[in-house]
Amino acid sequence: MERRIIHIDMDAFYAQVEQRDNPAYRGKPIIVGGKSVSRGVVATASYEARKFGVHSAMPTKQAYKLCPDGIYVRPRFDHYKAVSKMIMDIFLEYTEVVEPLSLDEAYLDITHLVGRQRPARAIALEIQRKIFEKTRLTSSSGISYNKYLAKIASGMNKPAGTTVIHYDNVQEVLFNMDIGEFPGVGRVTEAKMHELGIRNGKELHEWSEADLVNQFGKKGISLYQKARGIGTSELKVERIRKSIGKETTFNYDINDDDEILKVIGSLCTQVSSRLELQQYAGGVVTVKMKTTDYATHTRQMMTTNPVFTEEELYHYAYNLYHELKSPDEAIRLIGVTVSHLSDRTYRNLTIYDLL
Numbered sequence: 546m547e548r549r550i551i552h553i554d555m556d557a558f559y560a561q562v563e564q565r566d567n568p569a570y571r572g573k574p575i576i577v578g579g580k581s582v583s584r585g586v587v588a589t590a591s592y593e594a595r596k597f598g599v600h601s602a603m604p605t606k607q608a609y610k611l612c613p614d615g616i617y618v619r620p621r622f623d624h625y626k627a628v629s630k631m632i633m634d635i636f637l638e639y640t641e642v643v644e645p646l647s648l649d650e651a652y653l654d655i656t657h658l659v660g661r662q663r664p665a666r667a668i669a670l671e672i673q674r675k676i677f678e679k680t681r682l683t684s685s686s687g688i689s690y691n692k693y694l695a696k697i698a699s700g701m702n703k704p705a706g707t708t709v710i711h712y713d714n715v716q717e718v719l720f721n722m723d724i725g726e727f728p729g730v731g732r733v734t735e736a737k738m739h740e741l742g743i744r745n746g747k748e749l750h751e752w753s754e755a756d757l758v759n760q761f762g763k764k765g766i767s768l769y770q771k772a773r774g775i776g777t778s779e780l781k782v783e784r785i786r787k788s789i790g791k792e793t794t795f796n797y798d799i800n801d802d803d804e805i806l807k808v809i810g811s812l813c814t815q816v817s818s819r820l821e822l823q824q825y826a827g828g829v830v831t832v833k834m835k836t837t838d839y840a841t842h843t844r845q846m847m848t849t850n851p852v853f854t855e856e857e858l859y860h861y862a863y864n865l866y867h868e869l870k871s872p873d874e875a876i877r878l879i880g881v882t883v884s885h886l887s888d889r890t891y892r893n894l895t896i897y898d899l900l
């Protein structure tokens with residue numbers, strides 16, 4: 546099945562966080578990375594600073610010459626990591642196939658979510674909207690059938706852009722790109738290509754693989770493929786989701802069944818929403834409880850069929866709660882988890898449907 550990959554890249558992430566947190570910085574050229582003339586390096590520059598030619602990885606000394614009136618801010622990496630964690634959690638609400646590249650960008654495989662009524666662009670816009678609602682930060686997204694093209698697309702309409710590269714427009718996009726814009730083409734390679742008369746994707750496309758290999762060695766194979774939009778769609782994922790759950794800690798110890806069951810119902814709704822987003826169903830429901838003495842108790846039940854609706858989850862959670870709860874003991878925490886996850890596509894299929 547053809548993949549659908551989103552590359553989401555936060556817009557001037559560190560600088561945008563600083564502008565968000567300090568209203569006096571908004572609309573001003575912000576350079577994150579310190580003001581050390583001798584050894585400082587720019588981590589990120591706001592779009593206002595980029596108008597002066599300032600960019601990441603530039604020596605601060607050079608940035609100061611280009612933008613002497615800019616606001617130079619020391620990076621707060623612990624804070625950026627905390628914000629990044631919030632963003633990554635949003636990604637994981639949609640798919641477990643996430644490949645983070647840094648604190649501010651990641652690939653997402655959303656193939657399983659895409660359908661006629663829900664195109665990839667709509668999903669990308671929804672994720673960008675959630676990021677903004679939760680963090681007040683903008684992001685840009687690129688959507689395509691492989692990682693290489695998705696990354697190109699995310700940079701085409703910054704900031705806060707959404708771009709799709711598909712089979713109908715891929716040739717036009719690549720042909721019109723300056724050769725230095727192709728990922729992996731550094732200054733040395735770009736200079737050599739200019740000497741060979743290769744200044745854009747169209748001129749690169751005219752070269753054979755053998756001639757490119759002759760000029761650039763093994764890198765010639767990659768250049769040949771890039772000119773034709775060929776790239777991998779396999780994401781490098783370290784963690785695989787084994788369960789989806791939600792829990793809550795009460796402000797005070799509670800021993801009221803009706804009140805606790807209302808909370809369980811809310812938790813089931815939240816878990817069901819996560820299952821819906823990722824198109825999962827689960828085969829085991831678990832209820833977790835922490836009592837007044839901080840002791841943790843759990844009980845789980847295997848479902849007759851994989852479940853995902855809030856009604857189904859609540860049915861099992863209700864029974865597990867009553868099996869687990871002692872009438873005389875108050876609790877301080879309650880949680881609901883669904884495990885043994887599977888693709889919901891197969892929930893109602895029999896063996897004959899799969900033949």
